[in-house]
Amino acid sequence: MKYLIGIIFIINSETHVEWRTINTDCQNWWKENAIVVPRQNPKRMENRYVILVNHRPVMGYICRG
Numbered sequence: 062m063k064y065l066i067g068i069i070f071i072i073n074s075e076t077h078v079e080w081r082t083i084n085t086d087c088q089n090w091w092k093e094n095a096i097v098v099p100r101q102n103p104k105r106m107e108n109r110y111v112i113l114v115n116h117r118p119v120m121g122y123i124c125r126g
Contacts, residue, residue: 062126063082063083063084063126064082064083064084064085064086064087064090064124064125064126065080065081065082065083065124065125065126066080066081066083066087066090066091066122066123066124066125067079067080067081067122067123067124067125068081068114068119068122069119069120069121069122069123070114070117070118070119070120071117071118071119071120076120078123086124086126087122087124087126088124091122094114094115095112095113095114095119096112096113096114097110097111097112098110098111098112098113
């Protein structure tokens with residue numbers, strides 16, 4: 062079964078959704094392709110990690126399947 066995943070990239074403090082067709086379910090794709098990097102010195106109210114897909118920061122994903 063094919064799924065459609067929308068990856069929410071962060072570009073210059075704005076979000077952009079990039080849609081891709083994948084051959085596995087979205088959750089497994091995300092686990093295999095998203096890299097979690099701890100922030101060195103997070104500011105107050107800032108996440109303690111950054112998530113990257115293809116070396117670009119992302120906010121999350123949307124799944125249609």
